Amino acid sequence: MVDVAWTGVSTGTERLLYSGTMPPFPGLGYPLVPGYEAMGQVRWAGPRSGRTEGEWVFVPGSRGFDGARGLFGAAARRLVAPGQRVVPVSERLGEEACLLALAATAAHAVRDGIAAERTLVVGHGALGRLTARYLATREDAPPPVVWETNPIRMSGADGYEVVAPDDDTDGRYGTIYDVSGDPNILDVLLPRLSHGGEVVMAGFYTKPVQFTFPPAFLREARIRVAAEWRPDDLREVMSLMGEGRFSLEGLVTHRFQAAGAPEAYRTAFDDPTCVKMILDWRGTA
Numbered sequence: 001m002v003d004v005a006w007t008g009v010s011t012g013t014e015r016l017l018y019s020g021t022m023p024p025f026p027g028l029g030y031p032l033v034p035g036y037e038a039m040g041q042v043r044w045a046g047p048r049s050g051r052t053e054g055e056w057v058f059v060p061g062s063r064g065f066d067g068a069r070g071l072f073g074a075a076a077r078r079l080v081a082p083g084q085r086v087v088p089v090s091e092r093l094g095e096e097a098c099l100l101a102l103a104a105t106a107a108h109a110v111r112d113g114i115a116a117e118r119t120l121v122v123g124h125g126a127l128g129r130l131t132a133r134y135l136a137t138r139e140d141a142p143p144p145v146v147w148e149t150n151p152i153r154m155s156g157a158d159g160y161e162v163v164a165p166d167d168d169t170d171g172r173y174g175t176i177y178d179v180s181g182d183p184n185i186l187d188v189l190l191p192r193l194s195h196g197g198e199v200v201m202a203g204f205y206t207k208p209v210q211f212t213f214p215p216a217f218l219r220e221a222r223i224r225v226a227a228e229w230r231p232d233d234l235r236e237v238m239s240l241m242g243e244g245r246f247s248l249e250g251l252v253t254h255r256f257q258a259a260g261a262p263e264a265y266r267t268a269f270d271d272p273t274c275v276k277m278i279l280d281w282r283g284t285a
Contacts, residue, residue, distance in 0.1 A: 001078065002057060002078065005041065007038045008101075008277065009265060010037065016204070028071055032073075037102070040079065055088055095280075106127060110135060112224070118141075120189075121160075125179065131202065135160070136160050137246055143160040145170070181204055186216075187212050196219070197221060198224055199222070253275045255280060256277070259284065
């Protein structure tokens with residue numbers, strides 16, 4: 001049993017749930033508890049849980065609700081989850097621990113990919129920034145380039161360059177990571193792909209993804225879908241953080257008390273300056 005201190009708002013899945021545009025998905029149904037990013041303290045631990053009372057943990061969600069579904073069930077003041085599902089973290093991480101799921105998602109998209117000399121990340125939101133930061137830790141390739149169309153979001157680069165797509169005239173890329181969620185993005189990206197290169201669909205797409213075939217044919221393009229992170233991805237992120245090579249700093253831009261969730265969700269979804277929204281559950285009954 002975990003007393004939650006902070007949870008993050010996802011501008012991907014939670015935006016779709018909020019707007020009613022979430023496509024059919026396992027576990028979807030209403031009422032539901034959203035979210036998959038929680039940081040809290042163990043209040044009680046069973047003898048076979050492997051956890052101890054007072055320990056700080058990251059919780060990627062819970063199914064322990066009565067009368068509501070969990071998709072993915074993290075946005076609550078108290079959570080019940082198996083001990084092997086929660087991840088011990090340093091209390092010093094604080095609210096930034098809520099970003100661990102996105103960081104592991106970024107690592108998952110990159111770790112299964114092919115080696116490439118030049119890489120491109122499309123989108124400079126939270127997931128795009130974490131993907132770029134993770135790519136920048138690789139010693140076998142130069143830092144990635146990031147495309148961003150919104151001038152407000154072009155700042156905040158950490159070890160890589162952010163440019164507008166129209167300003168990028170510097171050739172082709174061996175691997176392109178798309179986190180935009182734009183179902184028509186492939187027609188923009190395939191002409192920028194090297195021969196035999198790979199486009200990784202790392203966003204979430206609610207409409208059919210379509211593309212013109214000849215550019216893909218001429219480049220013998222590979223198209224890969226990156227799904228949910230696995231425990232090994234999170235362990236890799238934690239290891240890099242322990243070595244001081246990867247950081248979650250500077251991504252949390254907005255905070256609300258949990259009681260102010262309605263305004264917090266509107267801000268997270270509508271304010272382009274909001275990279276990551278955190279709900280503070282401390283003091284909430």
